[in-house]
Amino acid sequence: MGDNRNDDLDKGIGIKARRAIAYIVLAVISFFCLIWFYILLINATRSNGELTRGFTPIPSTYLFINWQNLLAGTLPIINGLVNSLIVSICSAALSTYFSCMTAYAIHAYDFKFRKAIFTFILAVMMIPSQVTALGFLQLVDGMGLTNSFIPLIIPSIAAPATFYYLKQYMASNLPLSIIEAARIDGSGEFRTFNTIMLPMMKPAMAVQAIFTFVSSWNNYFTPALILQDDKKKTLPILIAQLRSADFLKFDMGQVYVMIAFSIFPVVIVYLLLSKHIVQGVAVGSVKG
């Protein structure tokens, strides 16, 4: 804190005191954000016996054994991981590609219903998927797609929030003159989109891919209604199953490993890319 650049002399002490308070409050808040993950990590390394004896802040050596017990147990956790990965990766890929295409349609062309469609997409952006879940479920039943990943992946093609973010990014980063130039060079519209436009949208698409991946990875409500076959279940459903099973019969070490297993992949990806993600939040939701 040793910088005294040009603080007003009479306010210098006030600033220092405020700065100290700010750091203390931030430290306390950070503590309350992180402590849960610390306890989780510690407890994942301890055996059921150690866990029942009480909490200690020092890790033990049972992490690998807990993990092996979990694998040997009844929860199809590796299946769950693979299922979650398939659904999340496909959703993220389809959502960003097609949202980009939708944004491009609105951004680069001038057609009759352009304004109406744009307004419509923005208007429905806030409608939560839960309110149409009933009809969605009947539709999925009628199509014979129960226990299929298709109803969890395909709908992500129409993602109003992703569209809106990409549209905003396009407005400030994609001059129409580039498209004109491509036309003069004889590039077809679809080719222009795929080979000239998409590469320019990479940074924004990466941010949205991460967001879509994470929300799909964490999604519990819809998958729980659609996936009933044990082999098809995603990780959040398995967690819920863990909760509804008779809790005390469980080896708590396994429970903690299972939770850690669902949380930490996302945490690691986030820590690697946090700079872009935090910026993405600010840009995406509010203008100016």
Added chain:
Amino acid sequence: MKKETKGKVVSYNKWGYIFLIPFVTVYVIFQLIPLGSTIINSFFENYRSGLMQVGPNFVGLDNFIKLFSSGDIWVYTANTLIMWVMGFVPQILVSLLLGAWFSDTRLRLKGQRFFKTVIYLPNLIMASAFSMLFFALFSDAGPINDILITIGVLDEPFKFFSHTWSTRTLVAFMNFVMWFGNTTILLMAGMMGIDTSLFEAAEVDGATASQVFFKITLPLLKPILIYVMITSLIGGLQMFDVPQILTNGTGEPMRSSMTLIMYLNKHLFSKNYGMGGALSVFLFVITGILSLIVFKFTGTGESND
């Protein structure tokens, strides 16, 4: 020459429609049709009673009358709103404070990247896993009780999940932890957008930090605050994962932590499509009204087009 250009423009612009095909097709099939059939369902009696399938029979507004006269829905609406308020009030206060600090150029806080990364982290955590973690940590023999007894705060384990207010507080606290980072970043973006000359003028006039905050920052931030509040309320009405996992879908104790979406989920699982439809329409109307308010306030669509 002129004619030729015009012809070209028209032929290009049809591509606008072509590029919209995937979005529109998927949206109509997976959102609009389900919305329509959800609304239609709300006018039909359609449920399972034991092995008997009742309906579907057209019953007009009976489902809505049953829904609103049963009293359950008001209890669950109240639960949802109470837990939302309990999470939102501390969230907005902490976010305003942190946002003001982060965007204060005189304060020049160090390690901002680190703090922003940390406070946003819980937002990305799988809500169901986070709830399972809290259930384990706050269970009767869990580490939190253990720590509290060791340091002498408690004499015997406190049953967090057997008391109305401790359960609600845990749900609200988890929502707070998961969402305040997001809110902070939004508010900060708003604060950075305020014309700095206003702050400089205030400084010249000798305003204190709290005067600047209450007289300049807060009034100018009002549109964003309203946006944050309404979107958070819309999110709050969708509250499901946390109380569902924490209470194993029961909303215990005494259904005091049962939310509207948990209620909907029950109808969907028991295939009571009539009542489920009525409840969905109720939620759709409320979120629709709230969305319209957001839409009006942000003026999206007009300025950037």
